[in-house]
Amino acid sequence: MKTLVIGLGNPIMTDDGAGLEVVRRLRKKLPAPDVEFIEASVGGIGLLDQIAGYDRLILIDTIRNAGGIPGQIYRLSPNDLGPTNHLCSPHDIGFKQAIKLGEKVGLEIPREIVIYAIEAQDALTFAEGCTRVVAEAVEELVRRIIAEWFDHS
Amino acid sequence: MKRVTIDPITRLEGHGKIEILLDRKGRVANAYFQVPELRGFEKFCEGRVAEEMPRIVPRICGVCPGAHHMASSKCVDDLYHVTPPPAARKLRELFYCAHIIHSHIAHFYLLAAPDFVVGPTADPGVRNVLGMIGKVGVGVVKDVMKHRGFAQDIQAAIGGKATHPVTALPGGLSKRLTEEERQAIEQKAESLITFAKFSLGLFHDVVLGESKYVDLIKSDAYALKTYYMGMVDENNKAAFYDGQVRVVTPNGEEFARFDGRDYLAHIAERVEPWTYLKFPYLKSIGWRGFDDGAESGVYRVAPLGRLNVADGMATPEAQTEYERMFDALGGKPVHATLANHWARLIELLYASERLADLSGDPDVTSDDVRTIPTQTPTEGIGVVEAPRGTLFHHYETDARGLITRVNLIVATGNNHAAICMSVREAARSVIKRGKVTEGLLNMVEMAFRAYDPCIACATHSLPGNMPLVATIRDADGIQVYRIARL
Numbered sequence: 001m002k003t004l005v006i007g008l009g010n011p012i013m014t015d016d017g018a019g020l021e022v023v024r025r026l027r028k029k030l031p032a033p034d035v036e037f038i039e040a041s042v043g044g045i046g047l048l049d050q051i052a053g054y055d056r057l058i059l060i061d062t063i064r065n066a067g068g069i070p071g072q073i074y075r076l077s078p079n080d081l082g083p084t085n086h087l088c089s090p091h092d093i094g095f096k097q098a099i100k101l102g103e104k105v106g107l108e109i110p111r112e113i114v115i116y117a118i119e120a121q122d123a124l125t126f127a128e129g130c131t132r133v134v135a136e137a138v139e140e141l142v143r144r145i146i147a148e149w150f151d152h153s
Numbered sequence: 154m155k156r157v158t159i160d161p162i163t164r165l166e167g168h169g170k171i172e173i174l175l176d177r178k179g180r181v182a183n184a185y186f187q188v189p190e191l192r193g194f195e196k197f198c199e200g201r202v203a204e205e206m207p208r209i210v211p212r213i214c215g216v217c218p219g220a221h222h223m224a225s226s227k228c229v230d231d232l233y234h235v236t237p238p239p240a241a242r243k244l245r246e247l248f249y250c251a252h253i254i255h256s257h258i259a260h261f262y263l264l265a266a267p268d269f270v271v272g273p274t275a276d277p278g279v280r281n282v283l284g285m286i287g288k289v290g291v292g293v294v295k296d297v298m299k300h301r302g303f304a305q306d307i308q309a310a311i312g313g314k315a316t317h318p319v320t321a322l323p324g325g326l327s328k329r330l331t332e333e334e335r336q337a338i339e340q341k342a343e344s345l346i347t348f349a350k351f352s353l354g355l356f357h358d359v360v361l362g363e364s365k366y367v368d369l370i371k372s373d374a375y376a377l378k379t380y381y382m383g384m385v386d387e388n389n390k391a392a393f394y395d396g397q398v399r400v401v402t403p404n405g406e407e408f409a410r411f412d413g414r415d416y417l418a419h420i421a422e423r424v425e426p427w428t429y430l431k432f433p434y435l436k437s438i439g440w441r442g443f444d445d446g447a448e449s450g451v452y453r454v455a456p457l458g459r460l461n462v463a464d465g466m467a468t469p470e471a472q473t474e475y476e477r478m479f480d481a482l483g484g485k486p487v488h489a490t491l492a493n494h495w496a497r498l499i500e501l502l503y504a505s506e507r508l509a510d511l512s513g514d515p516d517v518t519s520d521d522v523r524t525i526p527t528q529t530p531t532e533g534i535g536v537v538e539a540p541r542g543t544l545f546h547h548y549e550t551d552a553r554g555l556i557t558r559v560n561l562i563v564a565t566g567n568n569h570a571a572i573c574m575s576v577r578e579a580a581r582s583v584i585k586r587g588k589v590t591e592g593l594l595n596m597v598e599m600a601f602r603a604y605d606p607c608i609a610c611a612t613h614s615l616p617g618n619m620p621l622v623a624t625i626r627d628a629d630g631i632q633v634y635r636i637a638r639l
Contacts, residue, residue: 010163012212041212042316045259048298049305049315100283105295126197 003149004054004110006063010041014127014135015070015120019060020118025142030150044094048102057110058149059095060141061133062134063117070121071133078113079126116141165621171601171623173580179587179627183443184577186569189428195559202231203530203554207321208544219252219308220252220564221546223394224320228546231245231414232533233323233554240519241325243511245337246394248311249537250508253393254345255304255541257501260605262297263351265494268599269360273369280595289355300348300579303341307508307630310334323425335518342509346470349502353474356498361481363416370491372483373580375600377445377574378403378488380452382567383459384538385410391463391503395536399462400435405486408435413440416545420562421450423570432570433562443574448634451574454542454567455604456496461486466499468506474499490575493603530554539564541605565606575600588617589625589634597623 007023010016018038027037040050053058063074081096095115102109118141121131130138170187194213207225211218223245237245260436261280271284279287286294305315311330312318320326330338360366368373386392386400398416400409409419422431423440434440434450441449452458460479460594466472478495479485511517535546542564549558565572579600625634 010212012209013191040316045263045301049302054522086589097281097283101294101298104283104286104291105298107298126191128306 001034001056002056003056003065003144004038004051006038006047006050006060008026008040008042008047008059010123012126012128014122014125015062015118016123017128018062018118018120018130018134018138020134021130021138022060022118022136023060025048025138026145029142029146032150034080035150039055044098045087045101047095047109048098052107052111054108054110056112056136057114058145059113059115059144061115061117062120064123068119070094070131071137072119073137074115074117074119074143076115076117079113080115116145121141159521166297169622171597173576173584173597173623173625174630175369175584175587175625175627175633177628179585181581181584182579182628184573184580184597185427186573186576189568190428194561198240198548198556198559201556203232203533203548203550203556204323206546206548206556208317211317213561214287217252217256217541217564218556219249219256220537220544222312222321223249223252224537224539224544224546225533226323226535227395227413227537228533228535228548229241229321229323230533232530232548232550234528235324235524235526237325237524238519238521240329240516241522241524242395243514244311244326244330244522245321246519247330247508247511247517248308248320250504250511251304251307251311253350253504254501254508254539255301255308257497257504258297258301258304258348258352260540261494261497261501264498264602264605266359268556268595268602269363269366269494273595273599282345286533287446289359293355296348296351301392302346302521302523303345303560307338307341310338319600322523323423323526327523329520330518330524332518334340337514339512340510342505342512343548345505346502346509349498350470350504352501353498356495360494365408369490370495372489372577372582374596375452375490375575375603376488376492377453377571377578379445379481380408380438380450381458381461381486382446382452382454382543383462384536384543385463388467389464390467391465391538392467393504395537398536398543400452401462401486403445403486403488405461409437413545414534416534416536416547416562420545422562430566430569433567434570443570443577445574451570452567453571454538454564455493455540456500457493458542460499461536466503468503468510470506478639490571490600490603493605497605515551529584541565542567564606568604568606572601572604572606575604584625587633 007019009019023039038076078096078099118137172185174183176182207222210221210225267280268286271280309315360372382400384392384396385584386396398411402408420433421436422433424431438450443633466475529552530550532549537544544564545562547560550556583596627633
């Protein structure tokens with residue numbers, strides 16, 4: 001069972017780097033033989049380049065919901081991602097669409113995909129490092145992921 | 154008509170906005186395209202070592218990091234008053250061709266083509282690349298992925314990483330290309346040319362073969378008679394990596410031709426209270442509001458702008474297609490905004506041919522890829538043609554090379570006024586007596602998409618792209634329709 005853990009984000013946009021930070025910490029705590037940890041700053045179709053060939057994919061990113069509470073942690077599946085079948089980004093396709101596309105063109109898309117998302121407080125300011133509430137969520141999410149997937153005791 | 158105040162987007166919103174205002178008769182009075190603020194880039198850069206900038210600026214944009222990397226690399230060359238060796242220049246251009254190729258392939262097949270292949274009024278559920286599979290077959294889409302992948306591989310081989318390149322340093326590059334890597338690129342080049350020609354063929358069949366689409370392209374709703382700007386080489390052929398910046402009038406005559414370093418003498422920026430992205434315009438003509446024509450300083454960049462500005466393409470097959478387009482659309486300049494999609498494919502072909510030429514050049518495997526700077530840095534300006542238009546980077550440092558000031562004019566910024574105008578004109582033609590439907594609103598979005606605008610796409614929060622909300626308000630400012638793609 002080959003697992004890929006990808007942290008997504010932009011490291012210079014404050015809370016947008018939370019996913020990257022989670023993966024950095026997981027990597028330090030969990031050297032594991034069949035697990036690969038990657039930090040990536042891509043979305044949509046760019047992700048397909050990274051995920052093909054793994055059995056399980058754990059994706060960690062930030063999210064902004066209307067009325068969302070900063071620091072809140074969500075556990076999602078691709079089906080939970082809204083119906084973004086229509087092209088809302090000027091450049092790219094949504095993750096869900098990218099997965100479907102990958103399947104249609106015969107890429108080996110992971111059978112199991114879990115997405116963790118942290119509600120951002122500020123992802124529009126250029127700065128390194130997360131806000132306090134998101135930094136706390138990063139710590140919490142690291143604990144949760146280890147407990148759910150990597151705690152074999 | 155009631156005065157409606159358009160508030161700037163709050164920092165919490167984080168999405169792009171299109172606001173369309175109707176008059177009392179339900180006709181479109183005005184349209185505004187608002188961009189949320191990315192805050193503090195200059196502050197963030199202050200005190201940074203200038204040679205880090207080529208590695209920092211790719212993070213501004215999740216889609217054209219290669220363009221920022223290249224503009225920044227030329228900027229730091231200028232800052233340190235150093236000239237890279239010829240091999241470095243060629244290798245950078247080789248990388249950059251791959252960047253243009255990957256970007257244009259992605260845009261055409263993921264964004265532009267579905268509108269035409271599946272149809273502009275088709276259900277959003279199928280008006281995307283997945284819906285295309287039904288129309289053109291999975292083989293075509295597999296080819297799209299394959300060739301996009303080639304371009305990514307080439308960028309990774311030269312740039313260090315596929316998406317966020319790290320190789321450029323003041324005076325050149327940090328890594329040379331091995332003969333093995335060069336051969337791998339050369340092998341991909343022919344296939345890329347073939348694929349570019351196939352893409353143009355597809356465009357001819359699917360788009361130009363349908364009279365309703367040709368009418369759409371030629372319609373007034375999608376035309377603006379603006380000035381145009383783009384980079385050209387010494388023979389006035391379209392150039393992406395290096396050259397002079399050229400501007401032509403709405404009648405196609407040369408208006409200005411300048412070195413990127415002199416941009417401030419030619420371009421001024423207008424601030425409007427309702428959006429954070431400024432509006433560049435031609436300084437000597439002046440700002441006359443959101444209007445086209447020779448009296449207005451509004452200009453357009455990106456594929457159509459570049460081809461209008463250039464006297465031709467520097468490679469033979471792209472040149473043939475260039476002539477074909479202008480013959481079909483009634484000569485130069487072409488004002489039809491949707492012709493950007495056609496021009497983009499011609500550029501795809503040029504970039505592929507140029508990539509083939511450069512990959513066969515023995516210079517690109519030279520190990521002399523860096524000139525170490527020896528002079529004290531002061532100020533530098535670097536200009537390239539990003540996929541979406543002319544991109545200006547301008548840095549000032551202290552004597553130690555620490556950044557004191559940064560100014561950027563990003564590619565889409567040049568088009569900002571034109572985007573507002575195109576949205577307005579498209580909306581005017583399809584929204585009558587206040588009647589709006591999903592399909593009609595997509596005609597507005599088609600205008601927007603033709604520019605392939607790069608709006609604040611530095612964030613990667615789920616779903617990994619910049620969301621957009623379009624709102625229509627009646628003459629009392631009451632919202633009558635809202636489409637949110639969040």
